[in-house]
Amino acid sequence: MSVTARDFAVLASMTPEPTTRPRLDDVDIDKLRQHMMVIRRKVQAGQYVYRAGQPFHALYLVHAGFLKSCELARDGREQVTGFRMRGDLVGVESIGLGQYSCDLVALEDSELWELPYPPVLLACRELPELQARLTTALAEEIRRDRLWMLSLGTLSAERRVAAFLFDVAQRHATLGFSPRHFILRMGRADMGSFLALKHETVTRALSRLAELGYITVQRREVRVLDTAALARLAGQGEAIH
Amino acid sequence: MSVTARDFAVLASMTPEPTTRPRLDDVDIDKLRQHMMVIRRKVQAGQYVYRAGQPFHALYLVHAGFLKSCELARDGREQVTGFRMRGDLVGVESIGLGQYSCDLVALEDSELWELPYPPVLLACRELPELQARLTTALAEEIRRDRLWMLSLGTLSAERRVAAFLFDVAQRHATLGFSPRHFILRMGRADMGSFLALKHETVTRALSRLAELGYITVQRREVRVLDTAALARLAGQGEAIH
DNA sequence: CGTTTGGTTGAAAGCGATCAAGCGAGGTGG
DNA sequence: CCACCTCGCTTGATCGCTTTCAACCAAACG
Numbered sequence: 001m002s003v004t005a006r007d008f009a010v011l012a013s014m015t016p017e018p019t020t021r022p023r024l025d026d027v028d029i030d031k032l033r034q035h036m037m038v039i040r041r042k043v044q045a046g047q048y049v050y051r052a053g054q055p056f057h058a059l060y061l062v063h064a065g066f067l068k069s070c071e072l073a074r075d076g077r078e079q080v081t082g083f084r085m086r087g088d089l090v091g092v093e094s095i096g097l098g099q100y101s102c103d104l105v106a107l108e109d110s111e112l113w114e115l116p117y118p119p120v121l122l123a124c125r126e127l128p129e130l131q132a133r134l135t136t137a138l139a140e141e142i143r144r145d146r147l148w149m150l151s152l153g154t155l156s157a158e159r160r161v162a163a164f165l166f167d168v169a170q171r172h173a174t175l176g177f178s179p180r181h182f183i184l185r186m187g188r189a190d191m192g193s194f195l196a197l198k199h200e201t202v203t204r205a206l207s208r209l210a211e212l213g214y215i216t217v218q219r220r221e222v223r224v225l226d227t228a229a230l231a232r233l234a235g236q237g238e239a240i241h
Numbered sequence: 242m243s244v245t246a247r248d249f250a251v252l253a254s255m256t257p258e259p260t261t262r263p264r265l266d267d268v269d270i271d272k273l274r275q276h277m278m279v280i281r282r283k284v285q286a287g288q289y290v291y292r293a294g295q296p297f298h299a300l301y302l303v304h305a306g307f308l309k310s311c312e313l314a315r316d317g318r319e320q321v322t323g324f325r326m327r328g329d330l331v332g333v334e335s336i337g338l339g340q341y342s343c344d345l346v347a348l349e350d351s352e353l354w355e356l357p358y359p360p361v362l363l364a365c366r367e368l369p370e371l372q373a374r375l376t377t378a379l380a381e382e383i384r385r386d387r388l389w390m391l392s393l394g395t396l397s398a399e400r401r402v403a404a405f406l407f408d409v410a411q412r413h414a415t416l417g418f419s420p421r422h423f424i425l426r427m428g429r430a431d432m433g434s435f436l437a438l439k440h441e442t443v444t445r446a447l448s449r450l451a452e453l454g455y456i457t458v459q460r461r462e463v464r465v466l467d468t469a470a471l472a473r474l475a476g477q478g479e480a481i482h
Numbered sequence: 483c484g485t486t487t488g489g490t491t492g493a494a495a496g497c498g499a500t501c502a503a504g505c506g507a508g509g510t511g512g
Numbered sequence: 513c514c515a516c517c518t519c520g521c522t523t524g525a526t527c528g529c530t531t532t533c534a535a536c537c538a539a540a541c542g
Contacts, residue, residue: 096377136337
């Protein structure tokens with residue numbers, strides 16, 4: 001049985017309300033609404049939410065959909081630095097710079113809540129807990145980046161891909177989706193860019209993980225058969241004492 | 242002419258007051274002092290300022306010396322994620338976690354100002370500009386990390402080492418030291434860990450850069466002969482249009 | 483001094499990149 | 513509805529850079 005375009009569409013539309021709360025929860029948003037205009041913004045697949053160099057004016061909370069952020073160098077080098085989904089706060093990396101430092105691109109039709117930044121800063125003065133939340137969100141971002149640096153710096157291609165799948169599975173679980181069965185929203189090239197690998201290498205690693213019986217993969221559809229094995233490869237397994 | 246132990250000692254003692262201000266300047270510190278006890282803490286080379294897992298209680302402002310921060314995984318993998326010098330604010334990556342998320346190790350005798358965190362948070366409420374400064378410091382940390390991710394993901398070993406030297410030179414210049422002549426405070430292994438390379442590869446890259454006439458290097462003493470060439474290799478050169 | 487530690491260099495191996503070909507799904511236009 | 517085209521994915525063969533393994537050297541230290 002193979003996956004058809006229709007299957008993709010059906011799976012993509014399976015977007016139930018998550019059972020666990022996102023990082024910036026509804027309570028925060030309600031409080032924010034009392035202090036500023038929260039603008040709903042929709043973007044289609046392929047469109048940019050913001051681009052490096054554009055004036056920084058707002059943070060965004062991803063409400064639905066899937067996006068990637070891309071770092072780019074003056075000489076044309078470019079790398080995906082993260083994938084964003086519901087509950088992720090984006091744009092924080094550009095605070096204090098005056099302009100966005102990277103691109104944010106929708107990989108599928110998405111909806112974001114735009115939080116104009118000066119009002120956010122003002123609201124933080126009124127709501128100390130919001131300030132703490134924002135600071136914590138920034139710190140978490142640093143920790144996530146550092147963990148990926150560690151993974152990219154110390155894991156082989158195959159283990160990096162395993163770590164990626166494990167991370168995707170965990171994030172899905174956090175949002176109330178199945179961590180055992182999901183559709184990757186990005187292509188092999190974007191995965192590779194994020195993992196500092198070429199797309200052929202990503203393909204080979206996926207094939208190998210399937211060969212080992214840890215997953216099944218058909219184009220973008222992934223089933224995780226052995227979570228523990230993935231975790232072990234990712235370096236997240238139980239330590240041996 | 243080779244460098245003797247005495248030369249090292251002399252150079253190491255050349256620590257004039259910087260002519261440019263560090264990221265958290267004296268004005269901020271004075272204001273902080275009005276709100277909390279700022280504790281001066283000295284650490285000797287090799288000592289830990291904090292270790293991953295210890296309870297998080299303070300941020301630190303590096304006042305003198307040189308340190309590295311190390312990320313570690315449960316399975317023993319480990320990587321240097323950054324080098325810290327005067328003016329750098331460290332510990333921010335651990336905010337909101339309850340415990341430090343990484344190790345901070347002195348590479349030479351250093352002095353840090355300990356800023357107990359709950360007081361910092363309280364002071365932020367009284368001093369909005371301090372809050373903005375802290376938030377900006379966090380965002381800058383994210384941007385730095387992302388730029389290194391880009392470099393590590395897209396540059397060859399030789400270019401990574403060039404980028405590292407260029408960065409060291411720039412940071413030295415920022416602190417009022419010579420960007421053309423400096424002593425590396427870390428060994429080849431730590432450089433390699435940060436750059437995701439083995440120490441032999443770092444050595445070879447340095448030898449090659451010297452062979453090309455861009456630098457001279459004798460153990461830890463580096464002279465930059467061609468800054469533009471380093472910048473170009475680092476991907477920071479002028480873009481061609 | 484002898485020992486240890488960190489750095490350098492060479493030779494060989496291994497892993498991921500590169501180059502190339504082929505495949506399948508989806509979309510388009512006849 | 514089908515032929516064709518395109519794009520993303522897969523797989524194979526080869527190349528080359530980085531790692532690995534090993535030896536050696538210089539400086540620091542006791």
